[in-house]
Amino acid sequence: MPVPRVSVLMLTFNRPQFISRAIESICAQTFTDWELLVVHDGPNEEIAGIMEGWAAKDARVRYFRRLQPGNIAQANNYGLRQAQGEYVAILDDDDFWRVPDKLERQVRFLDEHPDHVACGGGAVCIDLEGRETLRYLRPEEHTDIVRRALLANPMVHSTTLFRRAAAEQSGFYDESLPGFQDWDLFLKLGRLGRLHNFQEHFLAYQIWEGGGSFKAQRGNTWSAVQIVKRHGPHYRSYPLALAMAWSYYAYARLPLGLRKASFSILSRAKKSLFSPK
Template sequence: MGGARRPDRGGRLRLALLPCHGPLADAPGAVAAVRAALRGAGRGGPAAVPRVTVLQPPLPQASGDAGRVSAPVVSVLMSVRDGAPWVREAVQSLLAQTLTDLEVIVIDDGSTDATADVLASLRDPRLVIERRPHAGLTRSLNRALELSKAALVARLDADDVALPDRLARQRAFLGVHPDVGLLGTGAREVDVTGRELAVVRPAGDDATIRRALIRANPFVHSSVMMRRTVVELAGGYDESLPVAQDYDLWMRMSRLTRLANLPEPLVIRRLAPGRVSAVRDDDRLRAEARVRWRAVRGGAYPWWCAAFAARPLLALALPGGWRRGLRRATRKRGQPRTV
């Protein structure tokens, strides 16, 4: 890097003002109080969400397919719509994981191509497929979450690939870090030919992730593994958000648990042309502004962080080419970016 990097403005102050973690209250109404506060914040209400940490029981031991008598160790959630060219590779990358005690839940979200035939050709007792009328990614993920059985829930997009030891490494990390409820990884970004475009190495520790979270999405959605208890307490994916539903969930989960990333790229993320259209990009910017404003109004960040909520709205006024140029410049400077 040429030259010294500029210091993060207000970095020390921001650390002091970010949410602190403490033990979850033992009172019977604590969980209900958190849920009520999260609902209020989701409606734009001013209620502050209690700053708690959900304490986790030990994770179950992997037993292998032959010894399974109850829930699998990990449930992987996938939604697909018209994904025939890529979905086979995505599912097979999960079924070939070194952690074998898993289930893969695929929601076919009203596909009109050969996706249903491709999925039907994949024969594995760990694969659960449900075909539904088109309802969108957010509702499909909540449906997959509803069908899942494991204490750990992971994600993979239908056009991405998980490296063979991804799930095993994430489970091992969560096994020795019971206070972490949301764990992502780095990713390799490739085009449709497999040519590498970039390597995403997100911030790894809780404090750095929190500083980034109000400014950008510091998680690769397709790489995350989450504790079911925390996801359910946070309320799952917000079905009023057709995009940025992951960013919104991370923001709500951050009030309940610690956050972490494994910086190694354990997922291959395929950036196909048209994956995010110009219209969808506008929707994403509006959703990001909404998510950040909720967080500030709900008490997760100090009031001056409302400036970060305004930034996506300002970006809406820029032509698409200017936006892409700003993203490239942000990536080169190593600043947080939406992933």
């Protein structure tokens, strides 16, 4: 097959009930010059069966099974080393793209703006029944993005398209961090070139207790402290960002029941707080 322009990277571990929905949203894109790399960590045989079916049905789907699980950064970097495309898009296995021309518009934007290294968009949060609970955007222009980038992740990971060469130059995802490796990557990319966020809700983002955001809270909050310290000299609002990072760290160590009861509310509040006004 000819080399695709876009490599879509998807990690999967133990959520077979959602993965076909995510893949179908890729297949529905008006831009068709892509490959999908699904990196499967772990022993779930149902996922293996689903992916073997997809690979047989569509030659653009490439399935990689890693029997020895690693952290998210290791799995992402493994996928990036297999990628052939000039651009890389990300999609989590429990989310899906809700805008059919997402890739087409993002590829056109990066083609026309060589000074930009990545672009993303907004998301609509849904519950397990598919009901909308919140929608949010990130700041649009590079100046506004980097002004707030140390306070919260400036890009929604599963909405992004970035230049593979720039990600390689930045060292890809940091495998030493237990979480928030995407935030660290975008802060590194923001020092190499410009960032952009479309003011459209490209993604349906599922918030639930089985999602990675809830499960990885403790590792994520420790990573937040390290990331803020690491990038503090290069971005604004360092004292406030560090105070916020330590407060997240303390919250993640509260009793499990309290965190479960408050996670969705606080997650929605944070997303709303850091959306452009």
